[in-house]
Amino acid sequence: MFGLGFLLGGNFITVVVAVLVVTIAFWKWKYQYWKRRNVPYLEPRIPFGNLTDVIRGKKFIGITLKDIYEEMKTRGWKHGGIYTFTKPTYIPMDLDYVRNIMTKDFKYFMDRDVYVNENDPLQAHLLNLSGTRWRNLRAKLTPTFTSGKMKAMFQVMAESQEGLQKMMHEEYKKNEPVNIKEILARFTTNIIGSCAFGLECHTLEEEDSEFRVFGRNLFKMTRLESFKRLFAVTFPEVAKFLDLSFSRKDVVDFIMNMVQDTIDHREKNNYTRNDFMQLLINLKNNKDIDGDGHDGKSLSMDELASQALVFFAAGFETSSTLMTFALYELARNEDVQETLRREIDSVLDKHDKQMTYDSIQDMKYLSQVIDETFRLHPPAAFTDRKCVEDYKIPDQDVVIEKGTQVFIPIMGIHYDEEYYPEPRRFDPERFTDENKKSRHNYAFMPFGEGPRNCIGMRFGLLQSKMGLVSLLKNYKFTVNKKTMEPLQYQPRNFVLAAQGEIWLNAEKIN
Numbered sequence: 001m002f003g004l005g006f007l008l009g010g011n012f013i014t015v016v017v018a019v020l021v022v023t024i025a026f027w028k029w030k031y032q033y034w035k036r037r038n039v040p041y042l043e044p045r046i047p048f049g050n051l052t053d054v055i056r057g058k059k060f061i062g063i064t065l066k067d068i069y070e071e072m073k074t075r076g077w078k079h080g081g082i083y084t085f086t087k088p089t090y091i092p093m094d095l096d097y098v099r100n101i102m103t104k105d106f107k108y109f110m111d112r113d114v115y116v117n118e119n120d121p122l123q124a125h126l127l128n129l130s131g132t133r134w135r136n137l138r139a140k141l142t143p144t145f146t147s148g149k150m151k152a153m154f155q156v157m158a159e160s161q162e163g164l165q166k167m168m169h170e171e172y173k174k175n176e177p178v179n180i181k182e183i184l185a186r187f188t189t190n191i192i193g194s195c196a197f198g199l200e201c202h203t204l205e206e207e208d209s210e211f212r213v214f215g216r217n218l219f220k221m222t223r224l225e226s227f228k229r230l231f232a233v234t235f236p237e238v239a240k241f242l243d244l245s246f247s248r249k250d251v252v253d254f255i256m257n258m259v260q261d262t263i264d265h266r267e268k269n270n271y272t273r274n275d276f277m278q279l280l281i282n283l284k285n286n287k288d289i290d291g292d293g294h295d296g297k298s299l300s301m302d303e304l305a306s307q308a309l310v311f312f313a314a315g316f317e318t319s320s321t322l323m324t325f326a327l328y329e330l331a332r333n334e335d336v337q338e339t340l341r342r343e344i345d346s347v348l349d350k351h352d353k354q355m356t357y358d359s360i361q362d363m364k365y366l367s368q369v370i371d372e373t374f375r376l377h378p379p380a381a382f383t384d385r386k387c388v389e390d391y392k393i394p395d396q397d398v399v400i401e402k403g404t405q406v407f408i409p410i411m412g413i414h415y416d417e418e419y420y421p422e423p424r425r426f427d428p429e430r431f432t433d434e435n436k437k438s439r440h441n442y443a444f445m446p447f448g449e450g451p452r453n454c455i456g457m458r459f460g461l462l463q464s465k466m467g468l469v470s471l472l473k474n475y476k477f478t479v480n481k482k483t484m485e486p487l488q489y490q491p492r493n494f495v496l497a498a499q500g501e502i503w504l505n506a507e508k509i510n
């Protein structure tokens with residue numbers, strides 16, 4: 001009896017050892033991929049490859065990629081390879097390679113490497129789609145974001161700006177440091193809620209309004225969820241087999257109800273408004289974006305709701321973190337803050353003291369401050385592409401295989417001393433017209449680049465500029481000691497965001 005048990009136990013151990021040996025051999029063989037393809041690579045570690053801290057939920061992926069970029073740069077490489085688990089990822093560093101991938105040879109890299117579960121509702125949005133479906137939808141949605149449309153939406157946005165003034169005044173009266181990150185998140189949630197969904201969402205008056213709670217929870221990711229997402233992108237076939245899903249019932253119900261109610265209300269009352277929702281409704285009703293011609297193919301209800309969700313998700317936190325970082329840097333650099341305030345005052349004086357679409361466009365130094373903030377704290381610290389057809393790197397004996405994931409190391413490039421001496425220093429002078437001209441165009445890409453860049457760039461910039469002008473013309477900011485310094489970034493989030501709150505002292509300006 002015991003002898004049989006021992007033998008079985010012995011067999012079991014042999015099998016486990018054999019499986020382990022084969023697995024390790026497989027992993028090691030996988031980790032030869034970049035060597036076989038003649039691409040320099042950083043030594044990966046079994047089992048997570050080069051993103052161990054990210055997979056363990058300890059470090060934000062964008063920061064890890066910046067560190068990887070810096071390591072590769074010190075070795076003098078023009079590009080390099082890494083691994084996520086066993087999946088090879090290509091990282092172009094030479095800015096001409098980056099330009100080729102994002103723009104010149106875009107047709108080889110038009111997709112993103114995402115895992116989409118076909119059964120998930122709200123997945124058919126622009127960020128996720130690939131191939132012809134992406135191209136058609138992008139063409140349909142592009143007219144939503146022209147400067148003419150932004151100008152028309154300005155009034156809807158301006159109403160939120162008045163609400164921001166009131167909220168800031170209430171906070172100021174408490175005579176305590178202000179939690180600027182939360183104030184700005186409420187402001188952008190209100191704008192995007194009203195522009196994407198056409199709703200009065202009360203995030204400015206109520207701290208825990210339904211919309212703000214929804215926005216706060218939308219990006220919350222447990223360690224397990226963050227692991228699951230990376231796993232699904234790395235092993236899409238296994239994820240498909242396991243039917244992994246990332247849709248949350250609360251998110252789907254909230255968006256679907258919201259969108260349905262809004263459409264019903266507008267269609268019943270024959271009511272239209274200058275906002276994204278109206279433009280999407282026009283597309284649903286098989287009209288072009290301006291509501292008159294027909295473009296042949298309409299948006300389904302799910303597609304409409306998916307776009308509204310992605311506008312909401314991509315639109316509020318990117319801009320609120322940008323403004324938060326800008327005010328933080330301005331609070332630490334009082335001379336820059338003063339110069340900017342002088343510009344705001346003088347431009348507004350020329351425009352009858354009114355904040356208008358045109359007055360905001362006239363603020364050149366404001367753009368420099370925003371660009372320098374984007375350089376130091378890019379909300380999207382990296383972006384990705386997927387190679388859709390074998391591609392030869394022009395001056396190398398290297399072919400990137402169809403199906404390869406590509407990471408564009410935005411933050412790594414933004415901190416590269418070759419383009420930005422003393423990269424950690426906040427200095428808006430780097431973005432004067434003259435200094436911009438002296439750099440490669442792809443040395444700065446907070447909104448990505450090429451045909452698949454950020455579709456909402458104009459909207460993001462406009463709401464951010466509006467928020468900053470509104471606050472800076474009335475308040476002077478300094479850093480309060482409750483703020484964690486040096487600044488740390490949240491390890492698990494979709495965008496680069498500060499860990500903890502950013503507390504600023506606000507002093508009223510007469």
Ligand code: HEM
Nearest residue numbers: 127311314315318319380383447448449452453454456460
């Ligand atoms: C400060 C604000 C923002 C920043 C920094 C930002 C950044 C980015 C970046 C880096 C990308 C990827 C681009 C690429 O891969 O080349 C992106 C894509 C995208 N963004 Fe933004 N974004 C901002 C605001 C917005 C807003 C306000 C909206 C919508 C209202 C929006 C909607 C989108 C969408 C739909 C995509 C996917 C585009 C596609 O794949 O065709 N973004 N954004």
